[in-house]
Amino acid sequence: MKDSEHKPSSDPYSRVAVIGAGSWGTALATVLARTGRDVTLWARHPELAEAINLRGENPDYLPGIPLPPGIRATSVIGEALAGAEAVLIVTPSSTLREICTAMSPHIPAGIPVAVACKGIERGTGLLLAEVVAEMLPGHPVGAVSGPTFARETALDHPTAATVAFPFSYADRLEPQSSPAARLAVSMSGGGFRPYVSDDLVGVEVGGAVKNVIAIACGMMSGAGFAENTRAALITRGIDEMKRLAEALGGSRETVTGLAGAGDLTLTCSSTTSRNMSLGTQLGQGTDRADCFDGKPVVVEGEVNAVSVIDLARRIGVPMPICETVNAVLHEGADLQDSFNALWTRPIEAEPRALDILLDHPAPTATLGFGETTR
Numbered sequence: 001m002k003d004s005e006h007k008p009s010s011d012p013y014s015r016v017a018v019i020g021a022g023s024w025g026t027a028l029a030t031v032l033a034r035t036g037r038d039v040t041l042w043a044r045h046p047e048l049a050e051a052i053n054l055r056g057e058n059p060d061y062l063p064g065i066p067l068p069p070g071i072r073a074t075s076v077i078g079e080a081l082a083g084a085e086a087v088l089i090v091t092p093s094s095t096l097r098e099i100c101t102a103m104s105p106h107i108p109a110g111i112p113v114a115v116a117c118k119g120i121e122r123g124t125g126l127l128l129a130e131v132v133a134e135m136l137p138g139h140p141v142g143a144v145s146g147p148t149f150a151r152e153t154a155l156d157h158p159t160a161a162t163v164a165f166p167f168s169y170a171d172r173l174e175p176q177s178s179p180a181a182r183l184a185v186s187m188s189g190g191g192f193r194p195y196v197s198d199d200l201v202g203v204e205v206g207g208a209v210k211n212v213i214a215i216a217c218g219m220m221s222g223a224g225f226a227e228n229t230r231a232a233l234i235t236r237g238i239d240e241m242k243r244l245a246e247a248l249g250g251s252r253e254t255v256t257g258l259a260g261a262g263d264l265t266l267t268c269s270s271t272t273s274r275n276m277s278l279g280t281q282l283g284q285g286t287d288r289a290d291c292f293d294g295k296p297v298v299v300e301g302e303v304n305a306v307s308v309i310d311l312a313r314r315i316g317v318p319m320p321i322c323e324t325v326n327a328v329l330h331e332g333a334d335l336q337d338s339f340n341a342l343w344t345r346p347i348e349a350e351p352r353a354l355d356i357l358l359d360h361p362a363p364t365a366t367l368g369f370g371e372t373t374r
Protein backbone atom coordinates (compact mmCIF):
# COMPACT_ATOMS: atom_id res chain seq x y z
CA MET A 1 0.00 0.00 0.00
CA LYS A 2 1.24 3.49 -0.79
CA ASP A 3 1.82 5.99 2.05
CA SER A 4 -0.87 8.28 0.70
CA GLU A 5 -3.49 5.56 1.27
CA HIS A 6 -2.81 5.72 5.03
CA LYS A 7 -3.17 9.48 5.20
CA PRO A 8 -6.16 10.61 7.24
CA SER A 9 -8.64 12.57 5.18
CA SER A 10 -8.54 16.34 5.11
CA ASP A 11 -11.59 16.57 2.85
CA PRO A 12 -14.56 18.66 3.88
CA TYR A 13 -17.41 16.65 5.39
CA SER A 14 -19.83 15.88 2.60
CA ARG A 15 -22.87 15.23 4.79
CA VAL A 16 -23.63 17.18 7.98
CA ALA A 17 -26.57 16.87 10.41
CA VAL A 18 -27.78 20.04 12.14
CA ILE A 19 -29.82 19.24 15.24
CA GLY A 20 -32.19 22.13 15.98
CA ALA A 21 -34.15 24.14 13.42
CA GLY A 22 -34.41 27.43 15.28
CA SER A 23 -32.87 30.54 13.79
CA TRP A 24 -29.24 29.60 14.44
CA GLY A 25 -29.59 25.95 13.38
CA THR A 26 -31.25 27.06 10.16
CA ALA A 27 -28.57 29.70 9.53
CA LEU A 28 -25.80 27.14 10.04
CA ALA A 29 -27.57 24.69 7.75
CA THR A 30 -27.68 27.49 5.17
CA VAL A 31 -23.93 28.15 5.50
CA LEU A 32 -23.14 24.45 5.09
CA ALA A 33 -25.49 23.92 2.15
CA ARG A 34 -24.21 27.04 0.42
CA THR A 35 -20.70 25.61 0.53
CA GLY A 36 -21.84 22.37 -1.06
CA ARG A 37 -22.62 20.12 1.90
CA ASP A 38 -25.57 17.80 2.03
CA VAL A 39 -27.43 18.91 5.15
CA THR A 40 -30.14 17.24 7.20
CA LEU A 41 -31.86 19.66 9.57
CA TRP A 42 -33.69 18.19 12.56
CA ALA A 43 -36.77 20.07 13.71
CA ARG A 44 -38.63 19.06 16.87
CA HIS A 45 -42.06 19.34 15.28
CA PRO A 46 -43.00 17.48 12.04
CA GLU A 47 -45.09 20.47 10.91
CA LEU A 48 -42.01 22.69 10.84
CA ALA A 49 -39.92 20.06 9.02
CA GLU A 50 -42.68 19.73 6.42
CA ALA A 51 -43.02 23.49 6.03
CA ILE A 52 -39.25 23.89 5.53
CA ASN A 53 -39.17 21.19 2.85
CA LEU A 54 -42.28 22.46 1.13
CA ARG A 55 -41.52 26.19 1.17
CA GLY A 56 -37.72 26.23 1.00
CA GLU A 57 -37.57 28.58 4.00
CA ASN A 58 -38.04 28.34 7.76
CA PRO A 59 -41.31 30.23 8.22
CA ASP A 60 -41.12 30.18 12.04
CA TYR A 61 -37.54 31.30 12.64
CA LEU A 62 -36.09 32.88 9.48
CA PRO A 63 -39.11 33.92 7.42
CA GLY A 64 -38.39 35.46 4.04
CA ILE A 65 -34.91 33.96 3.65
CA PRO A 66 -34.80 31.34 0.89
CA LEU A 67 -32.79 28.25 1.86
CA PRO A 68 -30.22 26.95 -0.63
CA PRO A 69 -30.77 23.53 -2.20
CA GLY A 70 -29.10 20.73 -0.27
CA ILE A 71 -31.06 21.08 2.99
CA ARG A 72 -33.60 18.42 3.90
CA ALA A 73 -35.54 18.85 7.12
CA THR A 74 -36.87 15.97 9.20
CA SER A 75 -38.36 15.53 12.65
CA VAL A 76 -37.00 11.97 12.93
CA ILE A 77 -33.64 12.25 14.67
CA GLY A 78 -32.39 8.88 13.36
CA GLU A 79 -33.10 10.07 9.82
CA ALA A 80 -31.25 13.32 10.45
CA LEU A 81 -28.18 11.48 11.74
CA ALA A 82 -28.08 8.61 9.22
CA GLY A 83 -24.92 8.89 7.13
CA ALA A 84 -23.79 12.14 8.78
CA GLU A 85 -20.03 12.70 8.83
CA ALA A 86 -20.29 15.55 11.35
CA VAL A 87 -23.02 16.88 13.62
CA LEU A 88 -23.84 20.35 14.93
CA ILE A 89 -26.12 20.65 17.98
CA VAL A 90 -28.03 23.94 17.93
CA THR A 91 -30.80 23.64 20.51
CA PRO A 92 -31.13 25.77 23.67
CA SER A 93 -28.37 24.85 26.16
CA SER A 94 -30.90 23.67 28.76
CA THR A 95 -32.08 20.87 26.45
CA LEU A 96 -28.64 19.51 25.59
CA ARG A 97 -28.67 16.36 27.74
CA GLU A 98 -32.13 15.43 26.51
CA ILE A 99 -31.01 15.93 22.89
CA CYS A 100 -27.88 13.80 23.40
CA THR A 101 -30.02 11.02 24.86
CA ALA A 102 -32.22 11.11 21.76
CA MET A 103 -29.17 11.17 19.47
CA SER A 104 -27.24 8.43 21.23
CA PRO A 105 -28.72 5.30 19.56
CA HIS A 106 -28.46 6.85 16.09
CA ILE A 107 -25.12 8.64 15.84
CA PRO A 108 -22.49 6.83 13.78
CA ALA A 109 -19.42 5.86 15.82
CA GLY A 110 -16.57 8.35 16.03
CA ILE A 111 -18.42 11.14 14.23
CA PRO A 112 -17.36 14.62 15.44
CA VAL A 113 -20.00 16.62 17.27
CA ALA A 114 -19.83 20.40 17.64
CA VAL A 115 -22.07 22.39 19.98
CA ALA A 116 -23.26 25.68 18.57
CA CYS A 117 -25.36 26.59 21.57
CA LYS A 118 -23.88 28.76 24.31
CA GLY A 119 -23.88 28.11 28.03
CA ILE A 120 -22.76 26.16 31.08
CA GLU A 121 -24.89 23.33 32.42
CA ARG A 122 -26.90 24.23 35.48
CA GLY A 123 -26.20 22.06 38.49
CA THR A 124 -23.07 20.32 37.18
CA GLY A 125 -21.19 23.46 36.08
CA LEU A 126 -20.01 21.55 33.01
CA LEU A 127 -19.21 23.32 29.76
CA LEU A 128 -21.61 22.17 27.05
CA ALA A 129 -18.96 20.20 25.19
CA GLU A 130 -18.21 18.37 28.43
CA VAL A 131 -21.88 17.42 28.68
CA VAL A 132 -21.79 16.04 25.15
CA ALA A 133 -18.54 14.14 25.83
CA GLU A 134 -20.18 12.55 28.87
CA MET A 135 -23.37 11.65 27.01
CA LEU A 136 -21.78 10.57 23.72
CA PRO A 137 -18.46 8.95 24.61
CA GLY A 138 -16.08 8.13 21.79
CA HIS A 139 -16.85 11.15 19.66
CA PRO A 140 -14.53 14.13 19.15
CA VAL A 141 -16.46 17.05 20.68
CA GLY A 142 -15.98 20.72 19.86
CA ALA A 143 -17.81 24.01 19.45
CA VAL A 144 -18.67 26.61 16.84
CA SER A 145 -18.98 30.07 18.36
CA GLY A 146 -18.51 33.74 17.56
CA PRO A 147 -20.24 37.03 16.76
CA THR A 148 -22.95 35.64 14.54
CA PHE A 149 -26.51 36.90 14.48
CA ALA A 150 -28.53 34.20 12.71
CA ARG A 151 -30.36 36.39 10.23
CA GLU A 152 -27.23 38.18 9.03
CA THR A 153 -25.41 34.86 8.69
CA ALA A 154 -28.27 33.34 6.70
CA LEU A 155 -28.27 36.41 4.44
CA ASP A 156 -24.56 35.74 3.79
CA HIS A 157 -23.31 38.97 5.34
CA PRO A 158 -19.56 38.65 6.00
CA THR A 159 -19.36 36.75 9.29
CA ALA A 160 -16.47 35.13 11.17
CA ALA A 161 -16.61 32.41 13.82
CA THR A 162 -14.32 30.01 15.65
CA VAL A 163 -14.40 26.25 15.26
CA ALA A 164 -12.72 24.70 18.31
CA PHE A 165 -11.83 21.09 19.10
CA PRO A 166 -9.08 19.87 21.41
CA PHE A 167 -6.20 18.62 19.25
CA SER A 168 -5.12 15.01 19.74
CA TYR A 169 -1.54 13.93 19.09
CA ALA A 170 -2.62 12.78 15.62
CA ASP A 171 -4.28 16.16 14.97
CA ARG A 172 -1.02 17.92 15.78
CA LEU A 173 0.81 15.73 13.28
CA GLU A 174 -1.86 16.25 10.62
CA PRO A 175 -3.68 19.50 11.54
CA GLN A 176 -5.46 19.58 8.14
CA SER A 177 -7.21 16.33 9.10
CA SER A 178 -8.32 17.47 12.56
CA PRO A 179 -12.08 17.74 13.12
CA ALA A 180 -11.66 21.50 13.70
CA ALA A 181 -9.95 22.04 10.35
CA ARG A 182 -12.30 19.75 8.41
CA LEU A 183 -15.40 21.37 9.88
CA ALA A 184 -13.97 24.85 9.27
CA VAL A 185 -13.30 23.97 5.63
CA SER A 186 -16.78 22.45 5.37
CA MET A 187 -18.31 25.78 6.45
CA SER A 188 -15.99 28.11 4.62
CA GLY A 189 -17.45 29.95 1.67
CA GLY A 190 -19.51 32.94 0.65
CA GLY A 191 -19.46 35.43 3.51
CA PHE A 192 -18.69 32.84 6.20
CA ARG A 193 -15.10 32.79 7.41
CA PRO A 194 -14.22 30.26 10.11
CA TYR A 195 -11.07 30.31 12.24
CA VAL A 196 -9.68 27.20 13.94
CA SER A 197 -8.79 26.84 17.62
CA ASP A 198 -7.75 24.06 19.98
CA ASP A 199 -8.86 26.02 23.06
CA LEU A 200 -12.35 24.65 23.51
CA VAL A 201 -12.54 25.90 27.11
CA GLY A 202 -11.73 29.51 26.20
CA VAL A 203 -14.22 29.44 23.32
CA GLU A 204 -17.02 27.99 25.43
CA VAL A 205 -16.44 30.31 28.38
CA GLY A 206 -16.62 33.31 26.02
CA GLY A 207 -19.95 32.17 24.58
CA ALA A 208 -21.50 31.45 27.98
CA VAL A 209 -20.39 34.60 29.79
CA LYS A 210 -20.98 37.15 27.02
CA ASN A 211 -24.74 36.66 27.23
CA VAL A 212 -24.78 37.52 30.94
CA ILE A 213 -22.67 40.64 30.38
CA ALA A 214 -25.00 41.64 27.51
CA ILE A 215 -27.92 41.57 29.94
CA ALA A 216 -25.93 43.92 32.22
CA CYS A 217 -25.29 46.29 29.29
CA GLY A 218 -28.98 46.22 28.43
CA MET A 219 -29.98 46.91 32.02
CA MET A 220 -27.73 49.96 32.24
CA SER A 221 -28.80 51.19 28.80
CA GLY A 222 -32.48 50.73 29.67
CA ALA A 223 -31.92 52.64 32.87
CA GLY A 224 -30.73 55.64 30.82
CA PHE A 225 -26.95 55.35 30.70
CA ALA A 226 -25.00 55.55 27.48
CA GLU A 227 -21.79 54.66 25.67
CA ASN A 228 -19.22 55.16 28.46
CA THR A 229 -21.09 52.75 30.68
CA ARG A 230 -21.37 50.13 27.96
CA ALA A 231 -17.67 50.34 27.10
CA ALA A 232 -16.78 49.90 30.76
CA LEU A 233 -19.06 46.86 31.14
CA ILE A 234 -17.71 45.27 27.95
CA THR A 235 -14.10 45.76 29.04
CA ARG A 236 -14.61 44.58 32.59
CA GLY A 237 -16.76 41.76 31.22
CA ILE A 238 -13.80 40.57 29.15
CA ASP A 239 -11.79 40.52 32.36
CA GLU A 240 -14.41 38.29 34.02
CA MET A 241 -14.31 35.94 31.02
CA LYS A 242 -10.51 35.80 31.13
CA ARG A 243 -10.46 34.88 34.80
CA LEU A 244 -13.02 32.12 34.40
CA ALA A 245 -11.40 30.73 31.25
CA GLU A 246 -7.97 30.66 32.87
CA ALA A 247 -9.28 29.01 36.04
CA LEU A 248 -10.83 26.25 33.91
CA GLY A 249 -7.65 25.67 31.90
CA GLY A 250 -8.43 27.89 28.91
CA SER A 251 -6.33 30.70 27.53
CA ARG A 252 -6.74 34.44 28.10
CA GLU A 253 -5.84 35.04 24.43
CA THR A 254 -8.85 33.04 23.26
CA VAL A 255 -11.08 35.36 25.24
CA THR A 256 -9.82 38.32 23.20
CA GLY A 257 -10.83 36.47 20.01
CA LEU A 258 -14.06 36.07 18.07
CA ALA A 259 -15.82 33.81 20.57
CA GLY A 260 -15.02 36.12 23.51
CA ALA A 261 -14.49 39.83 22.93
CA GLY A 262 -15.91 39.57 19.40
CA ASP A 263 -19.21 38.06 20.45
CA LEU A 264 -19.42 40.26 23.54
CA THR A 265 -19.05 43.38 21.40
CA LEU A 266 -21.76 42.25 19.00
CA THR A 267 -24.18 41.16 21.67
CA CYS A 268 -23.74 44.28 23.79
CA SER A 269 -24.17 46.65 20.85
CA SER A 270 -27.51 45.76 19.38
CA THR A 271 -31.11 45.23 20.34
CA THR A 272 -31.09 42.39 17.78
CA SER A 273 -29.58 40.51 20.73
CA ARG A 274 -32.22 38.87 22.87
CA ASN A 275 -29.92 39.11 25.90
CA MET A 276 -29.25 42.83 25.46
CA SER A 277 -32.92 43.34 24.74
CA LEU A 278 -34.07 41.55 27.90
CA GLY A 279 -31.69 43.68 29.97
CA THR A 280 -32.93 46.86 28.28
CA GLN A 281 -36.56 46.06 28.99
CA LEU A 282 -35.80 45.24 32.63
CA GLY A 283 -33.71 48.41 32.93
CA GLN A 284 -36.70 50.39 31.68
CA GLY A 285 -38.78 48.89 34.46
CA THR A 286 -40.74 46.28 32.49
CA ASP A 287 -41.82 43.24 34.53
CA ARG A 288 -40.09 40.05 33.43
CA ALA A 289 -43.43 38.48 32.48
CA ASP A 290 -44.17 41.35 30.08
CA CYS A 291 -40.76 41.38 28.34
CA PHE A 292 -40.90 40.41 24.64
CA ASP A 293 -44.66 41.04 24.87
CA GLY A 294 -44.95 37.98 27.06
CA LYS A 295 -43.68 35.64 24.31
CA PRO A 296 -41.25 32.81 25.18
CA VAL A 297 -37.83 33.72 23.80
CA VAL A 298 -34.50 31.88 24.20
CA VAL A 299 -32.38 34.16 26.42
CA GLU A 300 -29.34 32.08 27.32
CA GLY A 301 -27.83 34.71 29.64
CA GLU A 302 -30.86 34.55 31.89
CA VAL A 303 -30.58 30.80 32.45
CA ASN A 304 -26.81 30.87 32.43
CA ALA A 305 -26.38 33.72 34.95
CA VAL A 306 -27.09 31.08 37.60
CA SER A 307 -24.76 28.43 36.21
CA VAL A 308 -21.92 30.89 35.56
CA ILE A 309 -22.17 32.26 39.09
CA ASP A 310 -22.50 28.83 40.72
CA LEU A 311 -19.37 27.69 38.93
CA ALA A 312 -17.43 30.91 39.58
CA ARG A 313 -18.24 30.79 43.30
CA ARG A 314 -17.33 27.13 43.51
CA ILE A 315 -13.87 27.70 42.06
CA GLY A 316 -13.32 31.10 43.68
CA VAL A 317 -13.36 33.35 40.61
CA PRO A 318 -14.70 36.87 41.26
CA MET A 319 -17.25 37.90 38.59
CA PRO A 320 -18.95 41.02 39.96
CA ILE A 321 -20.90 41.97 36.82
CA CYS A 322 -22.29 38.46 36.44
CA GLU A 323 -23.06 38.42 40.18
CA THR A 324 -25.03 41.64 39.77
CA VAL A 325 -27.06 40.31 36.85
CA ASN A 326 -27.77 37.07 38.69
CA ALA A 327 -28.86 38.94 41.83
CA VAL A 328 -31.33 41.06 39.85
CA LEU A 329 -32.67 38.22 37.72
CA HIS A 330 -32.84 35.42 40.25
CA GLU A 331 -32.37 36.69 43.80
CA GLY A 332 -34.95 39.48 43.88
CA ALA A 333 -32.32 42.24 44.19
CA ASP A 334 -33.26 45.78 43.17
CA LEU A 335 -31.68 46.70 39.84
CA GLN A 336 -30.62 50.23 40.79
CA ASP A 337 -29.25 49.27 44.23
CA SER A 338 -27.33 46.39 42.67
CA PHE A 339 -25.68 48.52 39.98
CA ASN A 340 -24.90 51.22 42.57
CA ALA A 341 -23.19 48.56 44.64
CA LEU A 342 -21.30 47.29 41.56
CA TRP A 343 -20.04 50.77 40.73
CA THR A 344 -18.97 51.70 44.24
CA ARG A 345 -16.88 48.65 45.06
CA PRO A 346 -13.43 49.37 46.49
CA ILE A 347 -10.97 50.54 43.85
CA GLU A 348 -9.01 47.76 42.18
CA ALA A 349 -5.97 47.56 39.95
CA GLU A 350 -6.31 46.96 36.24
CA PRO A 351 -5.48 44.25 35.28
CA ARG A 352 -6.94 42.36 38.21
CA ALA A 353 -4.06 39.88 38.00
CA LEU A 354 -1.94 42.35 39.98
CA ASP A 355 -4.28 41.65 42.89
CA ILE A 356 -3.96 45.10 44.36
CA LEU A 357 -6.87 46.34 46.40
CA LEU A 358 -6.29 49.98 47.40
CA ASP A 359 -6.71 50.73 51.05
CA HIS A 360 -9.24 53.39 50.25
CA PRO A 361 -12.78 53.71 51.52
CA ALA A 362 -15.33 52.55 48.96
CA PRO A 363 -16.75 55.47 46.98
CA THR A 364 -20.28 56.45 47.96
CA ALA A 365 -21.60 58.03 44.75
CA THR A 366 -25.13 57.16 43.70
CA LEU A 367 -25.67 56.55 40.01
CA GLY A 368 -28.13 58.89 38.34
CA PHE A 369 -30.80 56.36 37.42
CA GLY A 370 -33.78 57.95 35.73
CA GLU A 371 -31.90 61.15 34.86
CA THR A 372 -31.47 62.15 31.23
CA THR A 373 -27.95 61.09 30.45
CA ARG A 374 -27.94 61.05 26.66
Ligand SMILES: NC(=O)C1=CN([C@@H]2O[C@H](COP(=O)(O)OP(=O)(O)OC[C@H]3O[C@@H](n4cnc5c(N)ncnc54)[C@H](OP(=O)(O)O)[C@@H]3O)[C@@H](O)[C@H]2O)C=CC1
Pocket residue numbers: 020021022023024025043044045048060061090091092093095116117118119148149150151297298300
Ligand atom coordinates in the same frame (compact mmCIF):
# COMPACT_ATOMS: atom_id res chain seq x y z
N1 LIG B 1 -29.90 33.18 17.05
C1 LIG B 1 -28.63 33.52 16.99
O1 LIG B 1 -28.28 34.55 16.40
C2 LIG B 1 -27.60 32.66 17.62
C3 LIG B 1 -27.94 31.69 18.56
N2 LIG B 1 -26.96 30.93 19.14
C4 LIG B 1 -27.30 29.92 20.12
O2 LIG B 1 -28.04 28.87 19.49
C5 LIG B 1 -28.85 28.19 20.46
C6 LIG B 1 -30.25 28.03 19.88
O3 LIG B 1 -30.78 29.32 19.76
P1 LIG B 1 -31.64 29.86 18.54
O4 LIG B 1 -31.54 29.00 17.34
O5 LIG B 1 -31.31 31.29 18.39
O6 LIG B 1 -33.09 29.74 19.15
P2 LIG B 1 -34.48 30.12 18.48
O7 LIG B 1 -35.26 30.88 19.48
O8 LIG B 1 -34.30 30.71 17.15
O9 LIG B 1 -35.14 28.70 18.33
C7 LIG B 1 -35.33 27.91 19.45
C8 LIG B 1 -35.05 26.50 19.01
O10 LIG B 1 -34.97 25.67 20.15
C9 LIG B 1 -35.91 24.60 20.01
N3 LIG B 1 -36.34 24.12 21.31
C10 LIG B 1 -36.98 24.80 22.27
N4 LIG B 1 -37.20 23.99 23.31
C11 LIG B 1 -36.68 22.76 22.97
C12 LIG B 1 -36.62 21.50 23.60
N5 LIG B 1 -37.09 21.31 24.82
N6 LIG B 1 -36.02 20.47 22.95
C13 LIG B 1 -35.52 20.66 21.72
N7 LIG B 1 -35.57 21.84 21.07
C14 LIG B 1 -36.14 22.86 21.69
C15 LIG B 1 -37.01 25.20 19.21
O11 LIG B 1 -37.79 24.18 18.66
P3 LIG B 1 -39.38 24.39 18.46
O12 LIG B 1 -39.53 25.29 17.28
O13 LIG B 1 -39.84 23.02 18.21
O14 LIG B 1 -39.91 24.98 19.74
C16 LIG B 1 -36.18 25.95 18.17
O15 LIG B 1 -35.64 25.07 17.22
C17 LIG B 1 -28.78 29.04 21.73
O16 LIG B 1 -27.87 28.47 22.62
C18 LIG B 1 -28.22 30.38 21.24
O17 LIG B 1 -27.48 31.07 22.23
C19 LIG B 1 -25.66 31.08 18.81
C20 LIG B 1 -25.27 32.01 17.89
C21 LIG B 1 -26.22 32.86 17.22
Ligand SMILES: O=C(CO)COP(=O)(O)O
Pocket residue numbers: 118146147148149150211214263266267272273274275276298299300
Ligand atom coordinates in the same frame (compact mmCIF):
# COMPACT_ATOMS: atom_id res chain seq x y z
O1 LIG C 1 -25.12 34.61 20.26
C1 LIG C 1 -25.60 35.44 19.51
C2 LIG C 1 -24.80 36.18 18.53
O2 LIG C 1 -23.50 35.71 18.44
C3 LIG C 1 -27.04 35.74 19.61
O3 LIG C 1 -27.24 36.56 20.70
P1 LIG C 1 -28.66 36.62 21.43
O4 LIG C 1 -28.95 35.22 21.90
O5 LIG C 1 -28.49 37.59 22.54
O6 LIG C 1 -29.66 37.09 20.42
